[in-house]
Amino acid sequence: MTTVFGVPLPAILGQLMLGLVNGSFYALLSLGLAVIFGLMGVVNFAHGAFYMLGAFAAYVGLQFLGVNYWCALILAPLAVGLLGIAVERLFLRHLYQLDPLYGLLLTFGIALIFEGILRGLFGASGKSYPVPALLRGGLNLGFMVLPIYRAWVVLASLTVCGMTWFLIERTRLGAMLRAATENARLVQAFGINVPLLVMSTYGAGVGLAALAGVLAAPVVQVSPLMGTSLVIVVFAVVVIGGMGSIVGAIVSGLVLGLIEGLTKVVYPEASNIVVFVIMAVVLVWRPTGLFGKE
Amino acid sequence: MLKPGITALCALLSLYVSAQAAAGDQIVIGDIDDLSGVYADVQGQGGIEAVYMAIADAGGTVLGKKVIVLSVDHQNKPDIGASKFREWSDQNGLNMLIGGSNTGVSIAMAKVAAVKKVPFFAIGAGGASLTGADCTAYTVHYAYDTTALGNGTASAIVKQGGKSWFFITADYAFGTQLQEAATRVVIANGGKVVGAVRAPLGTTDYSSFLLQAQTSGAQVLGLANAGTDFSNSLKGANEFGLTKTMTPAALLAFISDIHSLTLQTAQGLYLTTAWYWDLNDETRAFAKRFFAKMHREPTMTQAAYYSAALQYLNAVKAVGSTDSDLVMAHLKQAKINDMFTKNGYIRADGLMVHTMYVMQVKTPAESKYPWDYYKVIKVMSGEEADGSQPDPACSLAKK
Numbered sequence: 001m002t003t004v005f006g007v008p009l010p011a012i013l014g015q016l017m018l019g020l021v022n023g024s025f026y027a028l029l030s031l032g033l034a035v036i037f038g039l040m041g042v043v044n045f046a047h048g049a050f051y052m053l054g055a056f057a058a059y060v061g062l063q064f065l066g067v068n069y070w071c072a073l074i075l076a077p078l079a080v081g082l083l084g085i086a087v088e089r090l091f092l093r094h095l096y097q098l099d100p101l102y103g104l105l106l107t108f109g110i111a112l113i114f115e116g117i118l119r120g121l122f123g124a125s126g127k128s129y130p131v132p133a134l135l136r137g138g139l140n141l142g143f144m145v146l147p148i149y150r151a152w153v154v155l156a157s158l159t160v161c162g163m164t165w166f167l168i169e170r171t172r173l174g175a176m177l178r179a180a181t182e183n184a185r186l187v188q189a190f191g192i193n194v195p196l197l198v199m200s201t202y203g204a205g206v207g208l209a210a211l212a213g214v215l216a217a218p219v220v221q222v223s224p225l226m227g228t229s230l231v232i233v234v235f236a237v238v239v240i241g242g243m244g245s246i247v248g249a250i251v252s253g254l255v256l257g258l259i260e261g262l263t264k265v266v267y268p269e270a271s272n273i274v275v276f277v278i279m280a281v282v283l284v285w286r287p288t289g290l291f292g293k294e
Numbered sequence: 295m296l297k298p299g300i301t302a303l304c305a306l307l308s309l310y311v312s313a314q315a316a317a318g319d320q321i322v323i324g325d326i327d328d329l330s331g332v333y334a335d336v337q338g339q340g341g342i343e344a345v346y347m348a349i350a351d352a353g354g355t356v357l358g359k360k361v362i363v364l365s366v367d368h369q370n371k372p373d374i375g376a377s378k379f380r381e382w383s384d385q386n387g388l389n390m391l392i393g394g395s396n397t398g399v400s401i402a403m404a405k406v407a408a409v410k411k412v413p414f415f416a417i418g419a420g421g422a423s424l425t426g427a428d429c430t431a432y433t434v435h436y437a438y439d440t441t442a443l444g445n446g447t448a449s450a451i452v453k454q455g456g457k458s459w460f461f462i463t464a465d466y467a468f469g470t471q472l473q474e475a476a477t478r479v480v481i482a483n484g485g486k487v488v489g490a491v492r493a494p495l496g497t498t499d500y501s502s503f504l505l506q507a508q509t510s511g512a513q514v515l516g517l518a519n520a521g522t523d524f525s526n527s528l529k530g531a532n533e534f535g536l537t538k539t540m541t542p543a544a545l546l547a548f549i550s551d552i553h554s555l556t557l558q559t560a561q562g563l564y565l566t567t568a569w570y571w572d573l574n575d576e577t578r579a580f581a582k583r584f585f586a587k588m589h590r591e592p593t594m595t596q597a598a599y600y601s602a603a604l605q606y607l608n609a610v611k612a613v614g615s616t617d618s619d620l621v622m623a624h625l626k627q628a629k630i631n632d633m634f635t636k637n638g639y640i641r642a643d644g645l646m647v648h649t650m651y652v653m654q655v656k657t658p659a660e661s662k663y664p665w666d667y668y669k670v671i672k673v674m675s676g677e678e679a680d681g682s683q684p685d686p687a688c689s690l691a692k693k
Contacts, residue, residue: 008509010509011505011506018501018502019502021501116330119330123334123335123550123554123590124330124331124332124335124521125522125551125553125554126525127554128529128556128558128559131533144505147535149533150501219499219530219533220498220499220529221498221529221555223522225332225496225522229496229498230498261502264506265502265506268503271493271497271502272496
């Protein structure tokens with residue numbers, strides 16, 4: 001059997017495939033963070049909590065309201081996005097004139113509050129969300145059996161990432177958004193409602209996190225803490241990609257997922273720190289990140 | 295602005311002074327546990343409630359002193375656990391400490407118990423070293439330990455033909471001790487371990503590790519982890535179809551885990567437990583009271599919280615004092631008889647030796663009412679679960 005570093009090739013291929021699945025989650029989450037930071041300058045520490053709320057919205061929808069998985073894919077991000085908009089209007093808006101650190105502290109506090117509430121309601125050990133019937137079973141790839149659901153996650157996440165990139169970089173709405181970041185007052189002078197634009201941006205970024213949460217619900221235990229550890233990793237991904245860079249977030253999300261997957265074969269104990277080691281190296285070598293602007 | 299500040303300060307000061315003054319006229323039980331993290335459902339608020347139930351059953355006051363409970367979240371950090379324990383002993387007149395989840399934190403707290411001479415009941419933590427290399431004269435390991443878990447689950451599965459094992463292990467003191475205990479049992483019964491992987495605590499995605507388990511060709515998937523780590527690894531094993539080709543072995547699972555996973559996912563699983571709410575009339579009566587307050591059935595360690603607090607207070611009554619050495623001496627010669635266990639006793643090394651049960655999780659069809667989750671596969675005597683001799687690694691055992 002062919003081996004690489006003493007590990008059989010099929011095992012490597014399998015791990016790379018799984019790395020790609022995790023990378024898709026990272027990409028989707030870091031994309032939302034990058035959009036919010038790039039267009040608003042807010043370091044959104046509540047991103048993990050919104051991801052968790054997305055998963056819980058799907059769970060509550062299925063258990064109590066009869067909303068199936070496919071509807072949840074649309075409805076949960078909408079509901080959580082609206083919550084995000086409320087957070088922006090009520091709290092975040094007042095901090096734009098201040099140092100970004102205040103936004104970070106506020107969103108961190110909001111994350112703790114949401115997690116605390118959900119722990120009170122559902123307990124720390126979480127809930128199970130079934131894989132939708134249509135996506136059960138596995139695909140035999142020769143080197144491994146990939147659950148169909150995981151393949152769907154990669155497909156869905158890449159599609160959404162592509163669409164978001166297109167929206168921001170290639171459409172008129174995206175152009176207005178980017179212009180508003182460069183010079184908000186000038187854009188406002190052209191009669192464009194900048195506060196509305198900013199508010200919807202935050203809502204959309206939060207919606208992306210919630211979508212990732214719905215996608216994750218069938219594969220991990222839906223628990224109040226599911227976003228806590230993830231948000232730190234995703235921040236590292238965004239920093240590596242370059243704060244605010246859309247392409248950077250997507251590409252580094254996928255690549256880091258792959259690297260993490262390989263680490264799990266070679267030295268599993270390090271799998272939860274490898275991303276941070278890479279972040280440190282990147283920060284020394286290119287402080288603005290791989291795709292960041294000076 | 296200044297006035298409310300001063301008022302608050304005065305209020306705080308008076309509280310502090312009254313706490314100091316009161317320290318002698320009350321009995322203080324402390325609980326240091328994970329109240330917010332991955333293990334918060336195992337004891338958490340339910341554990342505190344169980345202690346209150348024990349206090350009520352002991353009469354609310356003991357030797358004419360009011361019994362009060364202090365609790366704090368150790369956030370799974372050994373330094374927080376140890377420093378809180380020290381603070382309570384120095385400033386709040388702590389008489390007895392109950393330790394919740396996390397072996398790492400409990401080992402750190404055991405060291406404080408030895409210095410402060412405060413009885414320390416380790417309940418949520420499983421690491422057998424608490425009554426081995428890390429034992430102290432004031433530690434009681436009360437509910438279960440990794441040795442008993444290995445002797446229960448691992449031996450039941452090996453004897454049924456599950457000879458080759460692959461472990462997914464939580465990468466800290468508890469996980470490694472659990473894997474060692476299970477490995478000893480597997481090898482002693484003619485089985486072998488073909489591989490093991492150490493996953494960081496709090497890992498959510500286990501697919502890589504599961505793939506390694508699958509390619510190893512082992513018959514048994516040993517899950518040497520707990521809480522959400524356990525739920526996520528078992529959930530992944532189902533998704534990747536491992537449960538069809540391998541026998542999953544839960545080396546430590548609580549009823550809270552089974553409840554959150556649902557029977558659909560957990561059915562057929564073997565596990566070892568010290569207590570189950572539906573064992574007999576006494577356990578059901580306790581569970582009913584507990585359920586009325588917490589709206590869920592108690593875990594084995596929540597039941598042990600109740601039992602430990604009750605036995606401690608009974609010992610205080612019996613010796614007529616809260617003196618740690620007198621109470622410990624009494625505890626070590628008395629039999630423990632309550633709804634948690636019958637004829638339990640505390641060995642020289644501090645381990646509470648008592649009956650353990652190997653259970654199998656019911657299928658959804660077998661389950662007749664809410665929380666009807668386990669069927670008893672085997673009842674193990676305390677000696678069968680933990681051996682009849684104290685752990686030679688413990689200095690107290692040599693006497």
